[in-house]
Amino acid sequence: xxxxxxxxxxxxxxxxxxxxxxxxxxxxxxxxxxxxxxxxxxxxxxxxxxxxxxxxxxxxxxxxxxxxxxxxxxxxxxxxxxxxxxxxxxxxxxxxxxxxxxxxxxxxxxxxxxxxxxxxxxxxxxxxxxxxxxxxxxxxxxxxxxxxxxxxxxxxxxxxxxxxxxxxxxxxxxxxxxxxxxxxxxxxxxxxxxxxxxxxxxxxxxxxxxxxxxxxxxxxxxxxxx
Numbered sequence: 001x002x003x004x005x006x007x008x009x010x011x012x013x014x015x016x017x018x019x020x021x022x023x024x025x026x027x028x029x030x031x032x033x034x035x036x037x038x039x040x041x042x043x044x045x046x047x048x049x050x051x052x053x054x055x056x057x058x059x060x061x062x063x064x065x066x067x068x069x070x071x072x073x074x075x076x077x078x079x080x081x082x083x084x085x086x087x088x089x090x091x092x093x094x095x096x097x098x099x100x101x102x103x104x105x106x107x108x109x110x111x112x113x114x115x116x117x118x119x120x121x122x123x124x125x126x127x128x129x130x131x132x133x134x135x136x137x138x139x140x141x142x143x144x145x146x147x148x149x150x151x152x153x154x155x156x157x158x159x160x161x162x163x164x165x166x167x168x169x170x171x172x173x174x175x176x177x178x179x180x181x182x183x184x185x186x187x188x189x190x191x192x193x194x195x196x197x198x199x200x201x202x203x204x205x206x207x208x209x210x211x212x213x214x215x216x217x218x219x220x221x222x223x224x225x226x
Contacts, residue, residue, distance in 0.1 A: 001116065002094050003038045003159070004086035005049045007031055007059065007102035008075025019055045020202055021102040026215050030202060032062055033105035038098075039066040041109070043116055045094060049102070050075040050086040078175050080182075093164045099179055100159035103202045106214060107159065111196050118193050119161040124183045126161070127195030128154030156180065157195040 007021040021031040038044045049072040051059040063069035073089045075082025083099055096119055119125035131153040137145045160180050169186050176182050180190050198214050
């Protein structure tokens with residue numbers, strides 16, 4: 001299996017003046033956690049990080065510490081175009097490709113192992129967690145149209161794992177929120193397995209405090225630190 005780590009976002013909501021994936025979590029950059037995990041998994045053979053032009057040099061320095069990490073590549077204007085840049089860098093693909101957000105540094109080996117196992121027999125495999133809030137759909141004026149049954153709703157995470165048969169069908173130009181949506185649109189079945197609450201996405205600076213508390217609570221040995 002190959003892995004793409006997407007780190008080409010503008011980090012506008014993080015408001016730090018630099019890419020959030022270079023921000024320190026505990027004592028190392030956010031992006032290091034995902035790289036270290038994938039580098040230590042025997043079934044991951046190659047890793048490519050997709051980043052911005054501004055962060056390329058810093059990301060390259062981090063990647064050089066991991067033998068499986070290829071030279072990072074520069075992403076595009078959208079998430080989807082950045083993923084396609086990563087796919088191009090890895091082509092020809094192995095039996096599966098895992099696509100992961102660098103902004104989710106606390107991906108655990110336990111979750112990754114379950115995804116790998118289930119993805120052997122599924123064309124697309126993604127993690128999702130139960131929705132605990134009441135979910136309402138509103139109209140353009142802000143009024144409630146309907147209330148959804150949250151028992152059947154999941155908040156979707158990464159990594160998302162795809163077989164080459166699916167990737168080959170990806171269109172050249174679209175702008176989905178995740179790649180599983182593309183697979184759905186193409187008619188492929190998408191398997192959702194249980195994710196982990198700790199696999200949170202760093203969006204705001206306040207999320208750093210939450211991630212630090214998780215690391216402190218569960219111990220350094222549970223996370224992919226240098």
